[in-house]
Amino acid sequence: QKEVEQDPGPLSVPEGAIVSLNCTYSNSAFQYFMWYRQYSRKGPELLMYTYSSGNKEDGRFTAQVDKSSKYISLFIRDSQPSDSATYLCAMSAGNQFYFGTGTSLTVIP
């Protein structure tokens, strides 16, 4: 079983839709949770960083962590064509990070 599971998609939505991206994990020691956005042939860009359970909002993005279910989510409101990218979840408990394989998102104008 992988440490982190993420549905690879692809996910295609119309502009303005609410997007929900999810990851599940198996290691209950994970404490720090991140979402990255990666455009093709570029390095990942940190979008959201949360510690432990709860919600965090930043503009159109909301990150949600449910440690009891070992489940994290990223919501994108009013999605834009510029949001088309691959979204990676990541988590850590110490010095190392564990990544999902990424979900490919396309927002259609």
Added chain:
Amino acid sequence: DGGITQSPKYLFRKEGQNVTLSCEQNLNHDAMYWYRQDPGQGLRLIYYSQIVNDFQKGDIAEGYSVSREKKESFPLTVTSAQKNPTAFYLCASRAGIIYAQYFGPGTRLTVL
């Protein structure tokens, strides 16, 4: 501007050659990491370093070597022992254990 730089952006290697990928950061971060990214496999850890002159192997260290002589620099050498080196290589850094990683722009290595 603070950030992480990687060079070159594209690199071509003949079989049997060693090549070195550069990673520099001016964020004053203590920890630095190297990952390999292949389609459909996500990011795999090659090596990481928490302080100068110290580094640890990741999940796929065979065929790779690193050095950490300066806080700002963490070069990765892909040796001829790495049988399938064609991939996208990403360098990252982190300020401390409670902080997230930040990534560089990546180097795409192709073996001819």
